[in-house]
Amino acid sequence: MESDAPGPSRVRTRRAVLRAGALTAAAGLLAGCRADPAPTATDPATGAVKALLEARSAAVLAKDKPAFLAAVDPAEPGFLARQEELFAVLAALPLASWRETVESFDGTLARVRTAHSYAGFDTAEVVRTAYLRVGPSGLTGDGGDGHADDPQIWSRGPVTAVRGESCLVVGAGPLDQVAAGLDRAAPAVTAVVGRDWARKAVALVPVDGEHARALAGDRDLAEIAALAAAPQNADGSPPPARILVSPEAWPRLSALGRRVVLTHELTHIAVDAASDTTTPLWLVEGFADYVGYLDSGAADRAAAAELAREVKAGKLPSALPGHDAFAGSSPRLSQSYQEAWLACRMIAETHGRDKLVALYRAARTRPEQDALRDVLGTADIVPAWRSYLRAHLS
Structure with a gap:
């Protein structure tokens, strides 16, 4: 039995018409608005740009290329070509959300907030700033010099x-x-x-x-x-x-x-x-390396080659690596990661993997020494760690 309900193609066509209508109406408003007075958040020109970007955002999610490009002034072929490339990229991504909203508009240049998320992966959006130039017939270009997009x-x-x-x-x-x-x-x-x-x-x-x-x-x-x-x-x-x-x-x-x-x-x-801004970096990085190297078969002296050379030469570290030791400019960056990894592995081997996980979670909510004492029964693991390094790397 035939149904009077519109099929998918008819639904898409109607939606495309609605989006195109919204874009046309917004362009009409822009053509009728002058930029002489300083625009406000509620002036007609800003409202027109807002409507233009809302319709354009809907076109992205609907993968509707004609509606997306309808926001662009056809008299700007270079910008139109770049927007065609952008649409092709966005249409290929599994977007759960895409929004372009007006943050400010001075009559010709719109500062825009873009927000997007990926379906099935994100519970929050990535929010960035972009710039679009606007003319009477729609979008004419990006921000240009001095107005770089994030x-x-x-x-x-x-x-x-x-x-x-x-x-x-x-x-x-x-x-x-x-x-x-x-x-x-x-x-x-x-x-x-x-x-x-x-x-x-x-x-x-x-x-x-x-x-x-x-x-x-x-x-x-x-x-x-x-x-x-x-x-x-x-x-x-x-x-x-x-x-x-x-x-x-x-x-x-x-x-x-x-x-x-x-x-x-x-x-x-x-x-x-x-x-995480509270857990000490030796635990953050050492824990991640502990999981990374687990069951990898990597030999200690190969995985910690730089530190092994120092230990073999009798240069044992006197303390766990601090925050600055993990800076990209640190001269002992490799050794710092290796020290942290072996500290965490020592904890797992001595106290059990569950204790290492518990220590990580505890250190996020309380001072390092308190977390060590509460979970491992001691606030000072350095002597045991130094002995562990000597045993495994000498």
């Missing part, structure tokens, strides 16, 4: 997405390799930290080192293979964490190195290390 994974060219069992990898480069590695790492992380985490993550693979630096908040990733981070949102809201893979350092890793690095970074995601 960096996005698609800022430097086309990207694709690969979805694994427990991850989404977005960018350019070895996406399948990273996705496979994260899928292998997820059960290993869960085996240590438990199931009380999302058990999935989003990884970004930038185009090049400059792109990686921009996405990492101007942090140089040339010697860092990957980084778990939650760059600050433009509106101050809690951001989702991302694993950022270095396009420069990643290719230099061995298969074992890639396994350890991805498991390490996924451990940071599992324990929400990006938002």
Whole structure:
């Protein structure tokens, strides 16, 4: 029996007409508004730009290219071509949300907040600032000199997405390799930290080192293979964490190195290390390396080669590495990670893995010495740790 209900194609057509109508109406308002007086949040011109961006945002989620491009002034072919490229990228991503909202408008330049999240992975949105130039017939360009957009994974060219069992990898480069590695790492992380985490993550693979630096908040990733981070949102809201893979350092890793690095970074995601400002860094990084190296078969003197040379020469560390020891400019950065890893492994071997996990959780809510005393029964593990280093690295 035939139904009078509209089929999917008719529904899409009606929605496209509604979106196009909204864009046309907004463009009409813009054409009728002059920019002489300083615009306010409620003036007609700002309202028209708001309506334009709302319709454009709806077009992104509906994957409606004509409606998306209807917001662009056809007299600007260069900008139109760039917007076609942007739409192609966004349409290929599994977006759960996409919003462009007006933060301010001076009559020709709109400061815009963009927000997006990935379906099945994000419980919070990534919020960034962008700039769009607006004319009587729609959008005419980006901000230009002095008004740079916040960096996005698609800022430097086309990207694709690969979805694994427990991850989404977005960018350019070895996406399948990273996705496979994260899928292998997820059960290993869960085996240590438990199931009380999302058990999935989003990884970004930038185009090049400059792109990686921009996405990492101007942090140089040339010697860092990957980084778990939650760059600050433009509106101050809690951001989702991302694993950022270095396009420069990643290719230099061995298969074992890639396994350890991805498991390490996924451990940071599992324990929400990006938002942790209280746990001492030796425990944050050492715990992640403990999970990363667990059951890897890596020999101690190979995995901690730099520290092993020092210990063999009789240069034992006198204290656990402090916060500054993990700075990218630290001359003993490798040794600091190795010291932290072996401290955590010693705790797990001496007191049990559950005690190490309990210590990590306790140190997030109380001072380091109190956490050590409450969980391990002693506030000073340095003598035992020094003996452990001597035994395993001499």
